Amino acid sequence: MDAYFFPIIVTGAFAGIGIGLLGVFIVGMRMPFIGSCISHTAMVGAVYATLFNINPTLGALVLSMLGSAGVAFIPNNRKNLDANTGQAILLAFMMGLVFLAVGLEQDSRSEMLSLLWGNVLFAGWGTALTTGSLTVALMVFSLLFNKELKAILFSRSLAEATSMYTHLVYFLFLCFCGLILAVNLKAVGGLLIFSLLVCPAAAAYQICHGHKAVVLTSMLFGLLSTVIGFLMSYYLNLPTGACTVLVSTLIFAFTSFSRFVLNMND
Amino acid sequence: MKNCVALSDILIKRGSHTILQIDQLTIHAGEFVGLLGPNGAGKTTFLKLCCGLIKPNRGNVRFQNQCISRIAPGRIAHFRKHIGYIPQQAEYHAHLPFTLREVVAMGRNALKPLFHALDKTDYEIVDSWIDKMGLADRGRQTFRSLSGGQQQKALIARAMVAEPQFLLLDEPGANLDPNWKKQLRETLDRLFNDCRITALLISHELDLIPSACQRLILLDQGRIVQDGPKAQVINSDFARQLFGRTITTPEKP
Known part of the structure; x- marks a missing residue:
């Protein structure tokens, strides 16, 4: 393999680990639309930045951080509107904005489409360093706030009832979501990053026993999804995002099948 | 007797609908209180009010003589760490x-x-x-x-x-079979006798009230309709109307 592809693989590995770790909380809280909302908000930022000749990653970062802050303030227990429904409406709105921008743009439509489907060929050592730094920062964050994050995962309302830091930790976590999804948008693609967020963690939840095992396994599955997906994309000349997501889905199918065949119990 | 929680002039409304209206209520330290009422009576709202999770439109909630219904969200968490909360299954x-x-x-x-x-x-x-x-x-x-x-x-x-000073139990035995309900009652009796903790248990079933609970409050349509010793409350006309049957207390373990 050409040395040109090493930073691409390293970027993919860090992206997989980071998104795999995020997924543990997104899937565990049964709110996959949170991840989807934030990733699509990042995509809106990126496509409109492209439309106005601004750096798309900058646009994605600004919008995804705003989106994260917005999601953090959606109440946990509204009776007249389920949180998932609210986020699904927000998601539909974001999708509308994305495709409106794609429709308006004539000159750099291919660049916009690469934001939807993902293209890893841009990644150099700078991108690898940024992705790696963010992933390490997320890991440090999840270690520092391990007990608070576990409590939020088990029950956000119970955590709020008994601890004074729940809102702060939840808000910081969503900010990390925004940052990581925005930075990884170009590699995996806005439409598919959601699957990478869900599949590795869902696979880990199938077969693991205890929170630590879930976290480590989900990070491993995320890493395998991106690295194998990127290699497939390179050798078979296929879209990167599609390959990554297909691998992560296959991992989920494999763990579900294993659980069924081996009759795994807790 | 020292007060643990005191509610005064409480009004909680959603739109024009009154969810909870309580003039005065005090739960003393070391008391085990059962709060009974049909679905939609305002029991969970009452419980969330007691631990500062919701603020009333009017009135005050005092926990150990400190008003928790009118303080900043950051400070209320300081009080919440003294409150043990056992939620309904849907919340975890x-x-x-x-x-x-x-x-x-x-x-x-x-x-x-x-x-x-x-x-x-x-x-x-x-x-x-x-x-x-x-x-x-x-x-x-x-x-x-x-x-x-x-x-x-x-x-x-x-x-x-x-190590809470006030334990709140929100329908702890919902969906349990009779054998587990009995075990849960025994556990709560043992817990209360060993720790002498102040506790508030809410339920819509009389079967779940442990014998350690000596005071019962009946809530209906957001208002307290009965408050007194268990034997007196369960034999009241209100209790018969609310539960639609002759009421018997569970046997002592």
Whole structure:
């Protein structure tokens, strides 16, 4: 393999680990639309930045951080509107904005489409360093706030009832979501990053026993999804995002099948 | 007798609909109070009000003589760490593969500042409560693999490891079979007799009220319709109307 592809693989590995770790909380809280909302908000930022000749990653970062802050303030227990429904409406709105921008743009439509489907060929050592730094920062964050994050995962309302830091930790976590999804948008693609967020963690939840095992396994599955997906994309000349997501889905199918065949119990 | 929680002139409205209206109510330290009422009576609202999770439109809630209904959200958390809360099943994610020990250990979080992990002493307390709940052989098992009754006991242990001064139980026996309901009542009786903790249990079933609970409050359409000794309340006309049958207390264990 050409040395040109090493930073691409390293970027993919860090992206997989980071998104795999995020997924543990997104899937565990049964709110996959949170991840989807934030990733699509990042995509809106990126496509409109492209439309106005601004750096798309900058646009994605600004919008995804705003989106994260917005999601953090959606109440946990509204009776007249389920949180998932609210986020699904927000998601539909974001999708509308994305495709409106794609429709308006004539000159750099291919660049916009690469934001939807993902293209890893841009990644150099700078991108690898940024992705790696963010992933390490997320890991440090999840270690520092391990007990608070576990409590939020088990029950956000119970955590709020008994601890004074729940809102702060939840808000910081969503900010990390925004940052990581925005930075990884170009590699995996806005439409598919959601699957990478869900599949590795869902696979880990199938077969693991205890929170630590879930976290480590989900990070491993995320890493395998991106690295194998990127290699497939390179050798078979296929879209990167599609390959990554297909691998992560296959991992989920494999763990579900294993659980069924081996009759795994807790 | 020292007050634990005192409510005065409380009004909670949603739109034009009154959810809860209470003139005066005091729960004394060391009392075990049962709050009964049909679905939609305002029981959970009452419970959330007591632990400062919701603010009333009017009136005051005082916890240990400090007003918690009119203080900043940041400061209210300081009081919440003294309150043990056992939620309804819909409020927690029982499907996650947390071990029983992990779930119980989460209760100690309230006593730990940020960036401080639980230490050996914390885990000794966690293990002792798991033991007291009769779940010592299941500590490594996942919470999701436990039966409904065992999960309830685990949640009681989770609340108790935080050494609370006020325990709130929100429909703890919902969906349990009669045998587990009996076990849960016995557990709560033992807990109260051993720890003399102030407790408020809400339920829409009389079968779940333990014998340690000597005071009953009946709530209907957001208002207190009866408040007094258990024997007196369950024989009241209000109780018969609300529950639509002749009421018998559960047998003593």
